[in-house]
Amino acid sequence: MPPTVSKPRYPIRLDELTRDDIQALTKVLQIDNTSATTPWAENEIQRLIDALPAHLRSTFLLRLVPNTVLNHAAVCPAHKGMNRHVVHDAWMLIKREVTFHLDLLYAYPDVVGLEEKAILRNLRAVSGMWIPPSSEDLPQGAWDFQVKRCEACMLARIGTKPTILRNMRTVLLSRNQMKKNSKTSRLIPWVEAWITQCGELSTDFFFRSGEKAFAMRKAMDEAVKARNEDRKRRKKKANAVPSDDNLHVNSTAPHLERNHVVETGESVDSGVSFANRQLESLKDEIDSVIELYTGLTSGYEPVAEQQLVPPQHEGPLFSTAGGGRKSHSARLSYGENRWTASLDANPPELGLSKGAPASKVRSSSGKLSRDTERDKDDANSEYSRGSWETASISSDETSRTTWTSFYRDK
Structure with a gap:
């Protein structure tokens, strides 16, 4: 077959x-x-x-x-x-x-x-x-x-x-x-x-x-x-962790106490270190809050329309209450300093929000007054110059190359 x-x-x-x-x-x-x-x-x-x-x-x-x-x-x-x-x-x-x-x-x-x-x-x-x-x-x-x-x-x-x-x-x-x-x-x-x-x-x-x-x-x-x-x-680069040596924020009671420990050694404007100014302004804010509650316990009744707003700010504030001391508010001019220059390289984790409203501080008379000076341009602040979380990282998957442009220039 x-x-x-x-x-x-x-x-x-x-x-x-x-x-x-x-x-x-x-x-x-x-x-x-x-x-x-x-x-x-x-x-x-x-x-x-x-x-x-x-x-x-x-x-x-x-x-x-x-x-x-x-x-x-x-x-x-x-x-x-x-x-x-x-x-x-x-x-x-x-x-x-x-x-x-x-x-x-x-x-x-x-x-x-x-x-x-x-x-x-x-x-x-x-x-x-x-x-x-x-x-x-x-x-x-x-x-x-x-x-x-x-x-x-x-x-x-x-x-x-x-x-x-x-x-x-x-x-x-x-x-x-x-x-x-x-x-x-x-x-x-x-x-x-x-x-x-x-x-x-x-x-x-x-x-x-x-x-x-x-x-x-x-x-x-x-x-x-x-x-x-x-x-x-x-x-x-992706696994690099930003250092926290420059800024530590204790936010256990964010509306009552914020302890900012900033690297000392640089003077800003009036010759007082940046850290001392921060600590002084925050202590004054705490004193104003204590005075407020003291007035409430002594029979003081605030106006119904006015509500207590927790003190929040972007720049350092100088506010005191009582005595012959005046409430003063000013924004620090950061200028060009070592910390700002190295922000992109090793930015700290910020404890204050960028879009926070202007702080309200109670004076010795018991009335609320808004800060006279507001931020002119948040985009020019040091916090808006880029952060570690929002930094762009180039991806590996490049489907297209610049080969054509490379040879057209020859």
């Missing part, structure tokens, strides 16, 4: 194709029908598609499967007879190769040599086929936009450019050699099948692409090291 020949499985991915299958498909996709100089192209394409085996041609049943279930390529009438799933898989691999897989080298151009930069620019220009001309992401020397958006036509345009094929094999080999025991990219047999159809140039392309792969791999290794160093610096 003769052995039965098993019917080949309908392929969906490139790694499901045999070497003969890849040769047959790349032969079709090496005819550029978008050029006006090849009016015979569509007839030749149709002839080659008809000669393909059944599993490399389009089937009616799979065309009914929606794209959300099984991805297939968008093709023009000239390529509608091809296996759309294999075409789409090849197209997506090439698209990732000239964009995503090159982003690391684009992010660190200082570690890339001049010859390697030329290879990267040559490959990045391919993305002009699907990036609109009006886009800001259009690379330097971008290819003409593919109006029909046929993935098979775009593959054919790549297959007719020997330099692109050589550079693509260089990048594929360099990335494949970075890890030991790594699987060979599914795209390498496809690109090599394209190169073998270049005739006498194929041998030279294989040699040169393999030779340049070593230098490209070295550049990739340096880019990986630079990226790891950046990650360590960002992690160290």
